[in-house]
Amino acid sequence: MQFVIVAGTPSSGKTSVMVHTIRHLQTSGQQVAVCKIDCLQTNDDVTYRRLGIPVAVGLSDYVCPDHFYVANLEEIEQWAGVQKADVLVLETAGLCHRCAPAVYDCLSICVIDNLIGINTPRKVGPMLSSADVVVITKGDIVSQAEREVFRYQVESVNPQARIMEMNGLTGQGAVSLKNTILNYPQFEGITGKRLKNPMPAAICSYCAGETVIGKSFQMGVVKKVEFESVDQC
Amino acid sequence: MLKKITILGGLNKIGLPEKIQKLEIQAGEILAVVGPTGSGKTQLIADIGQVAEAETLTGRRVRIDDGEVNSNEDKQKLRYLMAQVSQNMNFVIDMTISEFLMMHAQVRAVPNPEMVLKEVLAITNHLSGEPVTFETNLTQLSGGQSRALMVADVALLSNAPVVLIDEIENAGIDRLKALDILTGQGKIVLVVSHDPTLMLMADKRVVMKNGGMDGICYTTEKERHILSELVKTEKRVNRLREQLRKGKSLRSDYHEIDHHEEEELKLWQEYLYTCH
Numbered sequence: 182m183q184f185v186i187v188a189g190t191p192s193s194g195k196t197s198v199m200v201h202t203i204r205h206l207q208t209s210g211q212q213v214a215v216c217k218i219d220c221l222q223t224n225d226d227v228t229y230r231r232l233g234i235p236v237a238v239g240l241s242d243y244v245c246p247d248h249f250y251v252a253n254l255e256e257i258e259q260w261a262g263v264q265k266a267d268v269l270v271l272e273t274a275g276l277c278h279r280c281a282p283a284v285y286d287c288l289s290i291c292v293i294d295n296l297i298g299i300n301t302p303r304k305v306g307p308m309l310s311s312a313d314v315v316v317i318t319k320g321d322i323v324s325q326a327e328r329e330v331f332r333y334q335v336e337s338v339n340p341q342a343r344i345m346e347m348n349g350l351t352g353q354g355a356v357s358l359k360n361t362i363l364n365y366p367q368f369e370g371i372t373g374k375r376l377k378n379p380m381p382a383a384i385c386s387y388c389a390g391e392t393v394i395g396k397s398f399q400m401g402v403v404k405k406v407e408f409e410s411v412d413q414c
Numbered sequence: 415m416l417k418k419i420t421i422l423g424g425l426n427k428i429g430l431p432e433k434i435q436k437l438e439i440q441a442g443e444i445l446a447v448v449g450p451t452g453s454g455k456t457q458l459i460a461d462i463g464q465v466a467e468a469e470t471l472t473g474r475r476v477r478i479d480d481g482e483v484n485s486n487e488d489k490q491k492l493r494y495l496m497a498q499v500s501q502n503m504n505f506v507i508d509m510t511i512s513e514f515l516m517m518h519a520q521v522r523a524v525p526n527p528e529m530v531l532k533e534v535l536a537i538t539n540h541l542s543g544e545p546v547t548f549e550t551n552l553t554q555l556s557g558g559q560s561r562a563l564m565v566a567d568v569a570l571l572s573n574a575p576v577v578l579i580d581e582i583e584n585a586g587i588d589r590l591k592a593l594d595i596l597t598g599q600g601k602i603v604l605v606v607s608h609d610p611t612l613m614l615m616a617d618k619r620v621v622m623k624n625g626g627m628d629g630i631c632y633t634t635e636k637e638r639h640i641l642s643e644l645v646k647t648e649k650r651v652n653r654l655r656e657q658l659r660k661g662k663s664l665r666s667d668y669h670e671i672d673h674h675e676e677e678e679l680k681l682w683q684e685y686l687y688t689c690h
Contacts, residue, residue: 295506296506298506298507298508299507299509299517321500321502321503322502322503322504322506323503323504323505323506324499324503324504324505324560324563324564324567325497325498325499325503325564325567325568325572326514326515326518326564326567326568326571326572327505327506327507329494329518329521329522329572330514330517330518330521332493333521346464348460351460351471352471353460353464353470354464356469356470357469360469
């Protein structure tokens, strides 16, 4: 099975990019299953279901979505196995830019768009820097110059990645992405594989539902802002 | 240096092979892409822009100097081969013109960027109405000023051997001057247009129908003659537009070129000659 992990900045066109790509995978005779991980609510499952493929949704709700995602990888793989999928697409949303979903041996795709700002690639962090493929969308509505500068910024954050420009509306570029997916080495069994980047510690009383402000309500791993000292005149 | 682009035909919208199965564009040539809206003009440009290898909706294949472009690595090498200007493009970043152009110049490793930037600004102001400065913010530019800056940037900073132009007649700039600037020596230029003057400025035109390349017309002597008439008429219309824009009343002898304008035109042509 091909295990494909898709992440990206909000509204960058992750689902549109994948819908076009999945259509081409279907044309090539591949059985595709999609699992969508989100925080509170998603409509993307409806979009995926229109392709006539099995779709599962996982909502992290009160749990950190990144940790929820990692804790469910085995179950998602099993589910895809039951669906007899050749390609499993796992789309994750709600990532806070500190975590990255990339797992060694899985093809990880990061979708990012030209409109998010020229310096944003540097702020996105490991989600972008550890991706195998970076798909840049919305290139049709910005100038040639901006596209070139933006791509350069992406390259400087992740020089190893294969960078693809794609149009989420027309699907231009989707066949190249399909080929990249099919040419990526397959594997069986996600158990024992490793995350490329460790997820940050987030084990404090607020993770467990505390709402009151104040030191005496804080337990576990608590990090404080370090304020620069101000010289007194 | 690039010598030619070849487009091998695919399928039209109803799944039949395109009538034109091979279209060659040589270095230095201007090709117009014509046809009604929805006939597939922009798709043709897109296919060329991504150096299609039968993977797009049309199944067309594009050859650069007769070579196949197979791997992604090949495509990476071609990344600076083409530059595009279209009516739909905008600047979205919040930065001054000089900051942004300097950034682009760095990405393109342009030697002597200060000099080039000055020229980009001069051309921008020649193409559009109210002048902009290096300190003007990109987000403050009007549609016409934005497109003018894009044309100047594509001509001088991107300076790609292939230029794709999509309906710049709607861009609010002097499109004949823009075409002049973009068609440097040895460049391949593709112009998508509904504008007869721009169509006739091309050496040949490919006619789109139902998503496919349906025919090729070569610009005839007769058509070149009509073109020169069109250009004259347009200059007259432009002069009228300029006078009305500047708040002047029209004189009855408006069709007479005044000496000042003639001088300006000559300077412009000389400038173009040297900047390529």
